[in-house]
Amino acid sequence: MSNIREVARLAEVSVATVSRTLQQPDLVSLKTRNKVLAAVKAAGYKPNLMAVRFRSGKTHNLVVLVPTVANVFFARVISGMQEAAHEKQYALLLGNTLGDDEMEAAYARMVQTSQADGLIQLRAHNPFDALQQPDSADDNPALLPMVNACEVLDKAPCPTVVLDNRAAASAMTEHLLALGHRRIAMIKGPARSPLTRDRVAGYRDALQAAGVSFAAELLSPGNFSLQSGFDAAGDLLALPNPPTAIFCENDEMAIGAIQRIKQSGLRVPADISVAGFDDISFAAFADPPLTTIAQPAEEFGRTAVRLLIDTLEGRLSKAPKVILPFELITRASTGPAPAAVPTPND
Amino acid sequence: MSNIREVARLAEVSVATVSRTLQQPDLVSLKTRNKVLAAVKAAGYKPNLMAVRFRSGKTHNLVVLVPTVANVFFARVISGMQEAAHEKQYALLLGNTLGDDEMEAAYARMVQTSQADGLIQLRAHNPFDALQQPDSADDNPALLPMVNACEVLDKAPCPTVVLDNRAAASAMTEHLLALGHRRIAMIKGPARSPLTRDRVAGYRDALQAAGVSFAAELLSPGNFSLQSGFDAAGDLLALPNPPTAIFCENDEMAIGAIQRIKQSGLRVPADISVAGFDDISFAAFADPPLTTIAQPAEEFGRTAVRLLIDTLEGRLSKAPKVILPFELITRASTGPAPAAVPTPND
DNA sequence: CGGCAAAATGTAATCCGTTACATTTTTTAA
DNA sequence: TTAAAAAATGTAACGGATTACATTTTGCCG
Structure with a gap:
């Protein structure tokens, strides 16, 4: 050359x-x-861009830490990132971390070794934690070259992009309450996750406001996969007094739950209502089409990238916390509470 | 630092x-x-890895050109790539091209400007075409620093990784024929795609072998999205003599098609059988669970990355063509052909 | 045409790690 | 003990683009 x-x-x-x-x-x-x-x-x-970047010390690469690209929601977020990054002449380095701290640290090291300028984290965990911190002996407590989006740390040392998960969960719970449901279950995510914590809080807010008492047995853990929704629904159906509605923390689990409910010979929503979260493309084509909370997934990605670039190029002095809007999408998977729940027959 | x-x-x-x-x-x-x-x-x-790489001329970055990450199948392929790349200390630069030639060329330029060592293309198109070719005046006709996977060019100037799409489509068609179906429709992908061409060929192979004549009106075009499957199914149902089975070129379209069929008041598979392709996670949780062709998606990714690294590190003299195995997964969405198809009533 | 400012161009240092080659130190064998 | 071989360490060039600073050329006015 x-x-x-x-x-x-x-x-x-x-x-x-x-x-x-x-x-x-x-x-x-x-x-x-x-x-x-x-x-x-x-x-x-x-x-030779290697030479240019070597000299300038800027790589124009951004690392993206995502628990799993195989998740439809994250895939949309990444699409949005890609769009914004390409626009600003940055490239995305994909880090599929499977939620592993070691793996995250390995990718975070890419920032420290000048392979990338900054990092976007889609999980509530600081990947720089294990690593030697960039010299914080500096004058100001220097923002980390990082943006935390979707599931964010309570005290993130960087800009964040989130949904008001608590309000969203509350809105969906209110929707179910308004349909007459009183035994409303929730299939949630991993217990430690702030995202799950917030959504459970929103769910309880709404119950309390409606004077419905919280029942711990109606809170069933999942891991955001179809199978876990299927399994959790099975557990809920096996309760002595099963719920008339199930609110799932994502659409995959909701689709799994619907499948399980149908296998028990029950109907959705006639016998049990099911609601999801995310509004992935499959939600509208589920049977019945899924009532869910729409999140602006691509916008999460775009906003995160723009904030990161602003941070890197020194246009931010303080770390903003951006809150994106949600929307309750009512489809056919939720309906009026039945008078009584038939006994499952499987 | x-x-x-x-x-x-x-x-x-x-x-x-x-x-x-x-x-x-x-x-x-x-x-x-x-x-x-x-x-x-x-x-x-x-x-400073920028310095190391500048000097060595190797970036240890690989560009991945994917039509859309928001596709569940591609997301799995990328997962596999990530795994293999991480293992070999390479990083993946994600290029979400939306099938746009311009965009692809922009990413291909990253290879020429030393931002990346090589490129993996998941679509049948040579992104270097528009660009000035690497000096082919060389002694040997130098393999491009590229691997073409999933949907491959007929005369790819590089290693390829494919499924025997023709055989797979033929196998599925045989499955439907064996169930007694004679009017078997196919919802296919974009006409120009070699992948679609091969699958249609396989479909026709099987029909011919069974002595069933091919009917052009049973070939309905889609674009691999849920909605396009839904729409195409609508067109097929509106035919004077609708099919008793629909074979879709991916699972998304199959799920869309099932939804459309149900809305017409018909049952799957009692009235119409539906088959998919890919075996994405949603396939097993569809209602009814989808009969489909399982592809080793992650293995596509892993193999592509390994071949590319072998190419880049000069361990390949000729461009291998790797063919990965498929598997017919029989679930509940396909069943015996009905005696006669009821008229849709929507 | 002299003289000066402005414009155009050139020279060489710089970014940082690697490595060929040179030099010094240590070890080994006679 | 000494020469030669082996091991350890040092010096400096290199990769390719950018850019501060130096130098040359051009343009303009008196």
């Missing part, structure tokens, strides 16, 4: 002139500029 | 000794080694 010296030789100018022709053309006379551009073309010259 | 010279100063040795301590420790005496390692720790030294 030809380099800048080759071009300089061809154009019979210095390397500085070639560089200027490409970076600040107005500093170069028209005649020289043409000569240089011709040489560039003749040599098929493409600046 | 401290650099190697700083460490050398602290350890009172030369930079070469520091470098050797980290790269080839056996060339350095134990005493010096310890001194250097202590200095490394004291300085919090992390080699």
Whole structure:
């Protein structure tokens, strides 16, 4: 591959002139500029970006830490990131971490070794924790080159992008309460997750406001997979006094739950209502179509990338906390509470 | 950030000794080694990988061109890539191209400008086409630093990883024929795609082998989305003589089709059988669970990455064509052909 | 035409780690 | 003990683009 010296030789100018022709053309006379551009073309010259970045110390790469790309919601978030990153001439380095702290630390190290300028974390965990911190002895407590989105740390040392999960869960619970449901179960995510904690809080807010007492046995743990929704629903159906509605913390679990309920010979929503969260594309094509909370997934990605770039390029002094809107989408999977729940027959 | 010279100063040795301590420790005496390692720790030294890579000319980055990450199948493929790449210390740069040639070319340019060493393309299109070719005036017709997987070019100038789509489609069609179906429709992908062409060919192979004549009106175009499956199924149901089975080129379209069929008041599989392709996680949780062709999605990704790294590191002389196995998964969405198809009533 | 400012161009340092080659130190064998 | 071989360490060039600073050329006015 030809380099800048080759071009300089061809154009019979210095390397500085070639560089200027490409970076600040107005500093170069028209005649020289043409000569240089011709040489560039003749040599098929493409600046070696490794060299440029090495010198500038900026890689224009962003690491994305995602628990799993195989999750439809995260896939949409990443789509949005990609869009915003491409627009600003940044590239995304994908880190599929499977929620593993070690793996996250490995990717975070890419920032410290100048393989990437910054990092976006979609999970409530600081991947720099285990690593030696960037010199915090600095004057200001320096924002980490990081943005935390979707599921965020309570005290994130960086900008965050979230949904008001508590309000969203509350809204969905209210929707079910308004339909007459009193025994409303929730299939939640991993207990430690702040996201789950907030959604459970919203659920309890709404119950309390309606004067319905909280029943611990109606809180069933899942892991956001179809199978876990299926299993959790089975547990709930096996209760002595099963729920008339199940609110799942994501659409996958809701679809799994619906499948399980149908296998018990019960109908959705006639016997049991089911609600989801996320509004993934499959939600509208579920049977019955799923009532859910729509999240602006792509917007999460776009916003996170923009905030990160603003941070990196020093346009932020304080870490903003952006809250994105949700929307309750009412479809056919939720309906009026039945007078009494038939006994499952499987 | 401290650099190697700083460490050398602290350890009172030369930079070469520091470098050797980290790269080839056996060339350095134990005493010096310890001194250097202590200095490394004291300085919090992390080699600047940009510098390393600039000098070596290898970025250890791979670009992945994917039509859309929001597709469940591709998401799994990417998961597999990630796994293999991480294992070999490579990073993945994600290029969500939306099937746009311009966008692909933009990402391909990253290889030419030394931002990435190679590229994996999941679509049948050579992204380097529009670009100035790497000097092919070379001695051998030099393999492109690329691997083409999933949907491959007929004459790919690089290693490829594919499924025998023709055989798979044929197998599924045979399955439907064996159930007594004679009017078997296919919801296919975009006409230009080799993948679609092969699957249609397999479908026709099986029909012909069974002595069933091919009917053009039973070939309905889709674009791999849920909605397109829904719409295409609607068109098929509206035919004067609708099919008794629909074979969809992916699971999303199959799920969309099932939904449309149910809305017409018909039952799956009692009135119409539906089959998919890919075996995404939602397939097993569809209602009814979907008969489909399982593809080793993660293995596609892993194999593609390994082949690419082998290519880049010069371990391949010829471009291999790897064919991965498929498996017919029989679930409840396909069943015996009905005596006669009831008229849809919507 | 002299003289000065402005514009254009050139020179060389710089970013940081690696490594060929040179030099010094240690070990080994005679 | 000494020469030669082996091991350890050091010096400096290198990769490619950018850019501060130096130098040359051009343009303009008196």
